[in-house]
Amino acid sequence: MYHDFNYEATLASSLRAQWQLDDVLREDQPLDFSRNFMPESLAWTAALGSLNPFEQRILNQISAHQYLCIFGVVEEFILPFLLDHARPALRDDDYRVRALLNFAGEEAKHIHLFKRFHEAFVRGFPVECQVIGPSEAIGAEVLRHDPLAVALVILMIEWMTQQHYLGSIRDDGDLDPLFKSLMKHHWMEEAQHAKLDTLIVDALGEGRSEAEIDRAIDEFFEIGGFLDEGLKQQAAFNLDALEKVIGRKLDDRDEILAQQHQAARWTYIGSGMVHDRFKATLESLSPNAAKRIADAAPTFA
Numbered sequence: 001m002y003h004d005f006n007y008e009a010t011l012a013s014s015l016r017a018q019w020q021l022d023d024v025l026r027e028d029q030p031l032d033f034s035r036n037f038m039p040e041s042l043a044w045t046a047a048l049g050s051l052n053p054f055e056q057r058i059l060n061q062i063s064a065h066q067y068l069c070i071f072g073v074v075e076e077f078i079l080p081f082l083l084d085h086a087r088p089a090l091r092d093d094d095y096r097v098r099a100l101l102n103f104a105g106e107e108a109k110h111i112h113l114f115k116r117f118h119e120a121f122v123r124g125f126p127v128e129c130q131v132i133g134p135s136e137a138i139g140a141e142v143l144r145h146d147p148l149a150v151a152l153v154i155l156m157i158e159w160m161t162q163q164h165y166l167g168s169i170r171d172d173g174d175l176d177p178l179f180k181s182l183m184k185h186h187w188m189e190e191a192q193h194a195k196l197d198t199l200i201v202d203a204l205g206e207g208r209s210e211a212e213i214d215r216a217i218d219e220f221f222e223i224g225g226f227l228d229e230g231l232k233q234q235a236a237f238n239l240d241a242l243e244k245v246i247g248r249k250l251d252d253r254d255e256i257l258a259q260q261h262q263a264a265r266w267t268y269i270g271s272g273m274v275h276d277r278f279k280a281t282l283e284s285l286s287p288n289a290a291k292r293i294a295d296a297a298p299t300f301a
């Protein structure tokens with residue numbers, strides 16, 4: 001076996017790592033808008049030479065607003081997916097049932113936490129930032145696909161949050177401490193989710209022929225393409241909000257749009273695609289599937 005994950009041990013570490021919403025952000029707590037919210041390795045805003053430092057920070061904060069909204073959207077399709085996956089076997093393995101329901105409960109808590117941060121953002125930010133959606137429609141489009149394809153997308157997303165915290169946020173001293181704490185607390189629980197997702201993918205892939213797996217990978221790319229279109233639209237909304245705050249139209253809007261779309265591709269797709277654990281699961285499912293996804297990864301880097 002390429003991993004040693006199991007339901008009993010994962011449930012136990014999950015219960016040890018749990019936190020409450022108020023440990024991260026109280027309902028009335030303000031964010032520090034004099035600081036950046038996103039690490040540069042995800043936001044890519046300090047690299048935009050045509051923006052002054054104030055404008056770069058505003059776009060960085062808009063990029064964090066996007067983070068809250070995108071995770072709100074994805075957690076909203078993870079939740080029903082988990083319940084559907086748990087339901088057919090509620091009597092079999094007690095640890096499995098408890099681990100999956102606990103996972104679902106934690107995702108419901110994360111949705112709540114991201115909403116609380118979103119409210120704090122809206123209270124402190126001078127203009128309204130538009131977001132793609134509605135999240136129900138995005139969720140329905142994702143969930144109409146083969147469960148194996150959906151499970152792979154979710155697995156990629158959960159490993160991605162590990163990369164976001166360990167690879168960039170942990171060592172970035174200049175970020176708003178509350179945002180940093182959000183990423184840290186999310187990472188703590190997502191570490192267990194990614195293990196459970198691995199078990200889910202293993203179960204859904206079991207007994208499938210190479211052709212069936214290949215079709216599921218086609219659908220994985222369909223979902224990826226759909227999410228990528230959403231990211232492109234979101235990048236345009238982000239620049240609309242930036243122009244409203246700074247009171248001028250961007251001369252090089254097309255260049256900035258392309259650069260920010262690419263930053264989002266890396267943050268929400270690419271950083272998960274290249275995660276070693278994600279690649280290991282693909283390799284075990286089918287070397288051909290692993291190769292197809294590795295070949296596509298540079299587009300999202």
Ligand SMILES: [Fe+2]
Nearest residue numbers: 075107110190
């Ligand atoms: Fe989550």
Ligand SMILES: [Fe+2]
Nearest residue numbers: 107158190193
């Ligand atoms: Fe999760």
